Amino acid sequence: MNKPWRSLSSFLFLILVWTGVPELQAQSGIFDRAGIIPDRGSYSSLPEESVDLFSGNLTLAYRDIFLPGKNGLNIEVWRVYNSKILQDKLSSQQNPTVQAYPKSMIGIGWTMHMGIVHNAYSSTPVIEFPDGRRETAFPPKSAYGWTQLNYCRITRDFLKYYCAPGNDPRLYFPNGVVWTFGNIASLPLANGSSETVYMVTHIEDPQGNYIDIEYDPVDNLRSIKRITDSMDREVRFISTAHGSDPRTLAEIRIRNHDDTHDVVHSYSVGSFLNGFYRLESYTPPELPSTTFEYNDGQSNNFELTRMTSSYGGVLEYSYENHNFFLNTTQLDSKVVSQKRITFNPGEDTQVWNYTYPTYQGVSSGTATVQGPEFSTEITSYAYNSQNAWRMGLETARAVGDGSSSSSCSWTYHEVSDTTWSSFGVSMGKARGPLASSSTTSLTGDATLRQDFLYLRDAVKKFGLPTKVSVFVNGSPIAKSHKELTYFWEGHSSYLGKFMLSFVDNMKDKSGSGALLREATSSYYEETGKWGAIKQVQKLKAPSVYYTWGYDHDNPNPHYVTTTIDGPGSGGISTVSSDYGLEREASAPTYLKYRRQISKYSYVRFERNQFGGSKGYDYDDLGRLTSLTLRNEWDDDCDPPQTPPAPFLTIGYTWRPE
Numbered sequence: 001m002n003k004p005w006r007s008l009s010s011f012l013f014l015i016l017v018w019t020g021v022p023e024l025q026a027q028s029g030i031f032d033r034a035g036i037i038p039d040r041g042s043y044s045s046l047p048e049e050s051v052d053l054f055s056g057n058l059t060l061a062y063r064d065i066f067l068p069g070k071n072g073l074n075i076e077v078w079r080v081y082n083s084k085i086l087q088d089k090l091s092s093q094q095n096p097t098v099q100a101y102p103k104s105m106i107g108i109g110w111t112m113h114m115g116i117v118h119n120a121y122s123s124t125p126v127i128e129f130p131d132g133r134r135e136t137a138f139p140p141k142s143a144y145g146w147t148q149l150n151y152c153r154i155t156r157d158f159l160k161y162y163c164a165p166g167n168d169p170r171l172y173f174p175n176g177v178v179w180t181f182g183n184i185a186s187l188p189l190a191n192g193s194s195e196t197v198y199m200v201t202h203i204e205d206p207q208g209n210y211i212d213i214e215y216d217p218v219d220n221l222r223s224i225k226r227i228t229d230s231m232d233r234e235v236r237f238i239s240t241a242h243g244s245d246p247r248t249l250a251e252i253r254i255r256n257h258d259d260t261h262d263v264v265h266s267y268s269v270g271s272f273l274n275g276f277y278r279l280e281s282y283t284p285p286e287l288p289s290t291t292f293e294y295n296d297g298q299s300n301n302f303e304l305t306r307m308t309s310s311y312g313g314v315l316e317y318s319y320e321n322h323n324f325f326l327n328t329t330q331l332d333s334k335v336v337s338q339k340r341i342t343f344n345p346g347e348d349t350q351v352w353n354y355t356y357p358t359y360q361g362v363s364s365g366t367a368t369v370q371g372p373e374f375s376t377e378i379t380s381y382a383y384n385s386q387n388a389w390r391m392g393l394e395t396a397r398a399v400g401d402g403s404s405s406s407s408c409s410w411t412y413h414e415v416s417d418t419t420w421s422s423f424g425v426s427m428g429k430a431r432g433p434l435a436s437s438s439t440t441s442l443t444g445d446a447t448l449r450q451d452f453l454y455l456r457d458a459v460k461k462f463g464l465p466t467k468v469s470v471f472v473n474g475s476p477i478a479k480s481h482k483e484l485t486y487f488w489e490g491h492s493s494y495l496g497k498f499m500l501s502f503v504d505n506m507k508d509k510s511g512s513g514a515l516l517r518e519a520t521s522s523y524y525e526e527t528g529k530w531g532a533i534k535q536v537q538k539l540k541a542p543s544v545y546y547t548w549g550y551d552h553d554n555p556n557p558h559y560v561t562t563t564i565d566g567p568g569s570g571g572i573s574t575v576s577s578d579y580g581l582e583r584e585a586s587a588p589t590y591l592k593y594r595r596q597i598s599k600y601s602y603v604r605f606e607r608n609q610f611g612g613s614k615g616y617d618y619d620d621l622g623r624l625t626s627l628t629l630r631n632e633w634d635d636d637c638d639p640p641q642t643p644p645a646p647f648l649t650i651g652y653t654w655r656p657e
Helices: 003-013 492-496
Strands: 049-052 057-067 075-082 116-118 126-128 134-138 152-155 160-162 170-172 178-188 194-204 210-215 224-229 234-242 245-255 262-271 277-283 290-294 304-308 314-326 329-342 350-355 364-370 375-381 394-399 404-422 425-442 448-453 467-472 480-486 503-510 515-523 533-541 544-556 559-565 572-578 581-587 590-597 603-608 613-618 624-630 648-651
Touching: 057 245, 057 329, 075 224, 134 404, 152 404, 178 210, 178 245, 364 394
Parallel strands: none
Antiparallel strands: 049 057, 057 075, 116 126, 116 194, 126 134, 134 152, 152 160, 160 170, 170 178, 178 194, 194 210, 210 224, 224 234, 234 245, 245 262, 262 277, 277 290, 290 304, 304 314, 314 329, 329 350, 350 364, 364 375, 375 394, 394 404, 404 425, 425 448, 448 467, 467 480, 480 503, 503 515, 515 533, 533 544, 544 559, 559 572, 572 581, 581 590, 590 603, 603 613, 613 624, 624 648
């Protein structure tokens, strides 16, 4: 699937994340941006890795903690590394500026937080996401018509920010999730000064499920102490003191699969000679430590150079200074230039080399990755005074062996009348990029082009497409069309809650416009059920529809049962979940299966429709250690029957032992 459609799909059903390049706190906002910027051309040969081939930034993202949540509101703690530690430097500037926090609780270049806002009550606050990506929020155009418009802001990825005096700042996502920034802290900067920021304290979805983040008063509220959720689960952070300096992370603790003891993730954070923190090792449960090595810190060289994993594999990176051009302004920027992987001791090292264009005097530039098996080229837009908004967006991609290629074009929506600049170069008014067309070609497959249309201004201003047309093998005549209407267009309550990504009506049509399929969805508009599906109708014949009705029962904060009344007299089906995992499913005439879910979201026991059962045990890393099989028995009577002896037990061992 090509990148623009992948981004649009994730918006329609989850959260849209578009890229932007506004002027950022402690960043030029061009070649020194940190974090994963989805619509820039990125390259990865590892699940945790993303190399931004426009800027040369390396991002490594590790999810150390994951607890499934009700309605998908999961507790996730990410440990993220970005190599853009230094700000872009003018050629006339002698020394670069360190833009990364030098005393992050897990070391310079690494971040572990749930969301931060800089300059919270200004006209252009800057929101920092957990991966280190920063987005400026601008005063919105009057067309948005929001209540208390003067206190509202909008980002170039179409998120809404609210910052009225006397209220904690809030960030609204189009799936109805709201972040509240309620913690104020002062973070030290590399130049010896400090910056006051607001940190996320509360995350809530439209159904009232929530996550709370508590900060450590012993550390002057600079680091996380505890994360809890509406299901009464807890993640605890243990830190180490360093006098008046910020504390460093020592452990994260959660409960194990049967809630009998703590599972411990350990961190060792040391220092460079100048006192900047550095992460030296991470020890996951049940495994040896992963260790990290860096440049020596001299002459502002703090980048990660080597990582040795728990399994003995070695990952190494090299960097170099590279000249980029913003219009005619020359900028010196540190880029990742080579990656080396030794998967097992004694094996040959695999090498990837990265080269970048300068973007001087051209409309676009192409970066190249030469890997051990094939090369990849990604082309990105350079600066153009008439289209400054699209700088950095991917426009083409090709694999060197000719097996695949893609291209994309872009349009925009102007979200604000506010202009911005970088290094004195005008970037124009704030505009949100929108995918216009995407073409993908794979060897042995048809060439597919998708055009994205934004035919209703009231919808376009939120970055939402209203029509997607598909063309095959270069034909000027569309093969098919998809037409979209959103629930908020006819229900002002959803617009008021910024619940924009819920699709009301979806029509699939042939290229000539004949209706092929149609689905209409409605959603609840009541406390505890906002965003929950209420009814689905699918076209059977002209003016005739199949109808499914949905009801949702929430007897306690961690349990929900959905009842589905299908078309005709087929009967009732149910699906229930507990602690974020599916617990039970039944068809109209029988129970498919029933599971026992522990508080920290492990499947402990499972019984199928025939009465056979399985029992599961896990180690502290969450790996299965034993599987117990039993014959039929009745566990649903009062008093319950004693389970029969297992007829088979399977044990599992894992490397390294």
